[in-house]
Amino acid sequence: MRRAVSLYRTSVGKKFYMAVSGFILIFFLIAHMAGNLKMYAGPEAFNHYAEWLREVGYPLLPHKSALWVMRIVLLASVGIHMLSALQLYLQSRAARPIGYRQAQDLSFSYASRTMRWGGVIIAAFVVYHLLHFTTGQAHPDFRAGDAYRNVVLGFQNWWVVGFYTLTLIMVTFHLYHGLWSAFQTIGANHPKYNPIRRPLALVLALLLFAGFMSVPVGVQTGLLSLQSSIAEKEAGVFHGAPIHEGGE
Amino acid sequence: MEFTLHVWRQSGPAAPGRFETLSVKDISEHMSFLEMLDLVNERLIAEGKEPIAFDHDCREGICGTCGLMINGVPHGPLGLTTACQLHMRHLKGAKEIWVEPWRARAFPVIKDLVVDRSALDRIIQAGGYISVRTGSAPEANSIPVKKIDADMAMDAAICIGCGACVAACPNGSAMLFTAAKVSHLGLLPQGQPERFDRVLSMVEAHDREGFGNCTNHGACQNACPKGISVDFIARLNRDLVKAALTYKPYEITAV
Numbered sequence: 001m002r003r004a005v006s007l008y009r010t011s012v013g014k015k016f017y018m019a020v021s022g023f024i025l026i027f028f029l030i031a032h033m034a035g036n037l038k039m040y041a042g043p044e045a046f047n048h049y050a051e052w053l054r055e056v057g058y059p060l061l062p063h064k065s066a067l068w069v070m071r072i073v074l075l076a077s078v079g080i081h082m083l084s085a086l087q088l089y090l091q092s093r094a095a096r097p098i099g100y101r102q103a104q105d106l107s108f109s110y111a112s113r114t115m116r117w118g119g120v121i122i123a124a125f126v127v128y129h130l131l132h133f134t135t136g137q138a139h140p141d142f143r144a145g146d147a148y149r150n151v152v153l154g155f156q157n158w159w160v161v162g163f164y165t166l167t168l169i170m171v172t173f174h175l176y177h178g179l180w181s182a183f184q185t186i187g188a189n190h191p192k193y194n195p196i197r198r199p200l201a202l203v204l205a206l207l208l209f210a211g212f213m214s215v216p217v218g219v220q221t222g223l224l225s226l227q228s229s230i231a232e233k234e235a236g237v238f239h240g241a242p243i244h245e246g247g248e
Numbered sequence: 249m250e251f252t253l254h255v256w257r258q259s260g261p262a263a264p265g266r267f268e269t270l271s272v273k274d275i276s277e278h279m280s281f282l283e284m285l286d287l288v289n290e291r292l293i294a295e296g297k298e299p300i301a302f303d304h305d306c307r308e309g310i311c312g313t314c315g316l317m318i319n320g321v322p323h324g325p326l327g328l329t330t331a332c333q334l335h336m337r338h339l340k341g342a343k344e345i346w347v348e349p350w351r352a353r354a355f356p357v358i359k360d361l362v363v364d365r366s367a368l369d370r371i372i373q374a375g376g377y378i379s380v381r382t383g384s385a386p387e388a389n390s391i392p393v394k395k396i397d398a399d400m401a402m403d404a405a406i407c408i409g410c411g412a413c414v415a416a417c418p419n420g421s422a423m424l425f426t427a428a429k430v431s432h433l434g435l436l437p438q439g440q441p442e443r444f445d446r447v448l449s450m451v452e453a454h455d456r457e458g459f460g461n462c463t464n465h466g467a468c469q470n471a472c473p474k475g476i477s478v479d480f481i482a483r484l485n486r487d488l489v490k491a492a493l494t495y496k497p498y499e500i501t502a503v
Binding site: 003004006007010011012013014015016088091092093094095096097098099100101102103104105106107108109112113115177180181183184185186187188189194 | 321
């Protein structure tokens with residue numbers, strides 16, 4: 001613990017914590033995106049999946065316990081990621097009190113210049129996103145347990161889709177620079193593997209963009225709609241997961 | 249050649265600075281950038297004005313003394329070249345030329361374009377050394393060094409400490425410099441005894457001097473007149489994390 005703290009004291013150590021927390025968040029994004037694609041399997045499958053997230057590990061573990069472990073890990077990762085980012089930003093800002101009159105950007109990619117303000121947009125979105133789809137305060141007609149319906153109704157609003165798209169663009173930039181940068185920071189550097197770090201970051205960033213984007217695009221184009229949900233219910237097909245009142 | 253020169257003038261460390269605009273005529277394109285400044289200075293002196301102060305020494309691109317931000321690029325627009333080796337022909341067509349000192353809190357301006365880079369020296373003092381028996385040079389093959397390690401150590405040792413990496417870095421970080429110095433010794437057998445102490449001490453000194461931190465923009469590599477790769481920064485990071493988490497420093501316990 002003492003060593004972990006002394007590592008954090010150095011600028012490189014803060015970046016190491018940022019990289020490791022970033023890797024955790026990337027794994028989360030991959031899983032989240034894969035889960036979102038369940039929308040295409042229909043309301044029953046999606047709602048069942050949403051319910052399953054709450055019941056992972058049951059009956060071995062109590063209800064929602066695995067979910068809360070995940071949430072705590074994610075919250076800690078986001079916290080460390082943001083705290084180190086803030087401290088490193090303040091250090092860097094102090095390092096150049098007087099700027100240049102003329103300065104050309106010699107960075108490898110534009111993406112690296114978007115990390116800080118892009119990160120702020122992403123953080124703001126995450127707060128909104130939780131109020132929108134998890135707790136429902138920011139949702140026009142939230143129904144706990146019917147995640148499919150919440151998503152379709154939520155994405156029928158064009159400005160919600162706009163904010164979502166903007167955030168995804170920032171996430172794409174963030175991952176394109178962030179994944180490569182994280183490899184640098186943890187010292188994953190070898191002549192044999194260096195050439196695949198950039199393409200890997202690009203492919204992952206674009207795959208996540210496409211996967212996440214497909215849901216609001218699906219709703220806006222009518223591919224995902226409540227019609228199918230209602231039709232299925234009327235036909236008695238819906239026998240999804242039990243709906244918990246006042247759920248998460 | 250004929251152009252407008254905007255140059256940073258600052259009479260002393262505490263004095264407020266400003267840009268001075270000079271109309272410069274009759275400059276040969278075969279002059280080096282510093283020769284152009286020499287000529288401008290001669291003309292200023294003839295007019296009874298204060299010449300522009302700038303750092304220079306070897307004028308052959310190996311000492312690291314010259315360092316100017318020329319049109320927003322450290323050492324000017326020609327890659328892998330120090331300001332003294334930049335010739336006016338490389339600025340052909342430029343109607344305006346902006347010359348600024350390196351900007352960093354750790355590099356306070358002494359006068360005009362001259363900055364105090366002793367912060368880099370203090371990073372070196374913190375760990376940029378090895379403990380060996382001094383005296384006559386040992387027989388070259390007495391300590392075998394792998395070819396790849398020798399090459400990489402040389403690629404790092406080529407750093408001339410000019411500070412262009414700091415000047416170019418959007419974060420004002422000297423991590424490329426520190427990484428080059430850490431790697432150059434850390435790759436060689438002679439540098440192993442202090443390897444982990446070195447990286448800890450030099451990064452600590454780097455942070456203490458008020459440099460920013462690396463966010464892997466890569467601007468330093470593009471600005472470096474010696475083309476030092478950011479791969480060395482990854483190497484430094486690896487050494488530092490390893491040192492901080494696992495290294496047991498030597499402690500004197502006996503009396």
